[in-house]
Amino acid sequence: xxxxIFTVDAFTNVPFKGNPAAVCLIENxxxxxxxxxxxxxxxxxxxxxxxxxxxxxxxxxxxxxxRWFTPKCEFPLCGHATLASAAVLFYLKKNVNPxxxxxxxxxxxxxxxxxxxxxxxFPLNTPNPQDQHEIKDLLKAAVGDLPIHEVFYNPTIxxxxxxxxxxxxxxxxxxxxxxxxxxxxxxxxxxxxxLIITLKGAESTQSGYDFYSxxxxxxxxxxxxPVTGNPAAVCLIENxxxxxxxxxxxxxxxxxxxxxxxxxxxxxxxxxxxxxxRWFTPKSEVPLCGHATLASAAVLFYLKKNVNPxxxxxxxxxxxxxxxxxxxxxxxFPLNTPNPQDQHEIKDLLKAAVGDLPIHEVFYNPTIxxxxxxxxxxxxxxxxxxxxxxxxxxxxxxxxxxxxxLIITLKGAESTQSGYDFYSxxxxxxxxxxxxPVTGxxHTVLAGYWSEKLKKKxxxxxxLLVLHCIMSLYTHWNKFRIPIEREVNT
Numbered sequence: 001x002x003x004x005i006f007t008v009d010a011f012t013n014v015p016f017k018g019n020p021a022a023v024c025l026i027e028n029x030x031x032x033x034x035x036x037x038x039x040x041x042x043x044x045x046x047x048x049x050x051x052x053x054x055x056x057x058x059x060x061x062x063x064x065x066x067r068w069f070t071p072k073c074e075f076p077l078c079g080h081a082t083l084a085s086a087a088v089l090f091y092l093k094k095n096v097n098p099x100x101x102x103x104x105x106x107x108x109x110x111x112x113x114x115x116x117x118x119x120x121x122f123p124l125n126t127p128n129p130q131d132q133h134e135i136k137d138l139l140k141a142a143v144g145d146l147p148i149h150e151v152f153y154n155p156t157i158x159x160x161x162x163x164x165x166x167x168x169x170x171x172x173x174x175x176x177x178x179x180x181x182x183x184x185x186x187x188x189x190x191x192x193x194x195l196i197i198t199l200k201g202a203e204s205t206q207s208g209y210d211f212y213s214x215x216x217x218x219x220x221x222x223x224x225x226p227v228t229g230n231p232a233a234v235c236l237i238e239n240x241x242x243x244x245x246x247x248x249x250x251x252x253x254x255x256x257x258x259x260x261x262x263x264x265x266x267x268x269x270x271x272x273x274x275x276x277x278r279w280f281t282p283k284s285e286v287p288l289c290g291h292a293t294l295a296s297a298a299v300l301f302y303l304k305k306n307v308n309p310x311x312x313x314x315x316x317x318x319x320x321x322x323x324x325x326x327x328x329x330x331x332x333f334p335l336n337t338p339n340p341q342d343q344h345e346i347k348d349l350l351k352a353a354v355g356d357l358p359i360h361e362v363f364y365n366p367t368i369x370x371x372x373x374x375x376x377x378x379x380x381x382x383x384x385x386x387x388x389x390x391x392x393x394x395x396x397x398x399x400x401x402x403x404x405x406l407i408i409t410l411k412g413a414e415s416t417q418s419g420y421d422f423y424s425x426x427x428x429x430x431x432x433x434x435x436x437p438v439t440g441x442x443h444t445v446l447a448g449y450w451s452e453k454l455k456k457k458x459x460x461x462x463x464l465l466v467l468h469c470i471m472s473l474y475t476h477w478n479k480f481r482i483p484i485e486r487e488v489n490t
């Protein structure tokens with residue numbers, strides 16, 4: 001099953017600005033769990049699914065089903081994703097109708113073309129006054145000590161709207177940083193999908209805006225700074241782009257890593273055996289990324305049907321080889337052996353990372369700028385899992401540019417039957433990734449370290465953010481090989 005997916009920037013005419021939404025063209029209805037899985041994979045605030053009606057195609061049909069999903073759940077109404085859906089039909093599929101009707105959970109929605117614009121007719125969801133005392137803890141978590149003018153609620157789409165007092169200004173609204181976990185803990189009834197905080201525009205300014213607003217939706221998986229999953233975006237590049245375009249695309253995708261496969265010697269993606277490969281987080285380029293390399297090879301082998309047994313990627317970290325073996329892909333990565341690091345030099349960072357947990361030793365690899373903290377063997381897996389280092393605190397305690405990522409690792413317990421030689425978690429706020437669920441680049445550091453400590457050539461490592469993600473490591477000479485079964489969804 002192949003599903004065309006587009007990323008569309010709504011409310012802007014500038015690429016990589018506005019409000020992005022994913023739009024998927026669906027020939028036949030899918031199971032709800034598949035819609036949800038795709039939305040979680042896209043990791044945008046909303047993913048729209050346009051569903052064909054009456055067997056007409058996307059170019060001639062005037063009526064379609066439309067569903068919206070956040071990374072966490074289905075949503076009853078989404079404006080920018082509806083606009084994005086209409087744009088795909090009108091501008092990409094060249095739909096011939098002057099008006100398109102979308103059948104949705106919120107009734108029929110109409111979008112029409114008008115000159116060079118799209119006009120949407122949406123239902124008016126008028127809110128009702130809400131008793132502030134009933135939700136005082138939630139309001140405190142949302143706006144702190146800022147004065148509130150009034151609060152309204154709409155039960156149809158479950159939106160709570162908080163209007164700040166007119167004595168507040170735009171900068172105060174912009175500076176609000178409500179924590180997703182605190183909002184969630186103060187509203188557990190299921191009454192709210194999203195929280196709107198709004199402010200009347202200042203008549204004394206020349207901005208022309210009647211009001212300002214921000215929207216927080218942690219109840220549906222959309223806080224203002226979402227981090228989720230470990231998919232990778234893969235882009236096929238015919239000719240090299242400017243660095244700022246690579247970075248803009250990666251920021252738009254908003255995944256831990258976006259990989260760019262670049263053609264070499266004018267060969268196509270199906271027959272070429274050698275390609276350029278670059279990796280970007282939403283914030284910066286990185287020298288090495290394992291799961292995005294695996295994803296890139298999967299696109300070439302499984303989608304582009306590349307005919308070669310081995311593909312060579314030319315990267316910042318040298319040449320990387322990926323080959324097919326039965327139903328697996330095997331990646332040969334360089335071994336980035338770390339060196340001992342003086343703990344006293346970075347004691348504040350270590351405190352921010354692991355709190356009061358005892359540390360066995362600390363190592364550092366300057367090639368890919370990875371700091372590795374091994375917890376004492378008296379610690380157990382549950383203590384590693386329970387760590388919650390704050391991204392801002394990590395950033396404030398390391399400003400030298402020395403570190404891209406922080407690995408916290410723990411020796412596997414010999415007394416258990418898990419079979420894991422070590423556990424690990426990876427935090428990378430310095431490159432815009434709060435926590436990286438499981439990363440091959442981190443295992444280029446972990447493999448050499450644990451191979452020497454355990455005196456083993458074959459090991460099993462487990463990343464603890466994604467519980468099903470396991471890496472088998474085979475170390476030899478100056479490389480290690482990661483065989484990963486074909487659990488790659490493209």
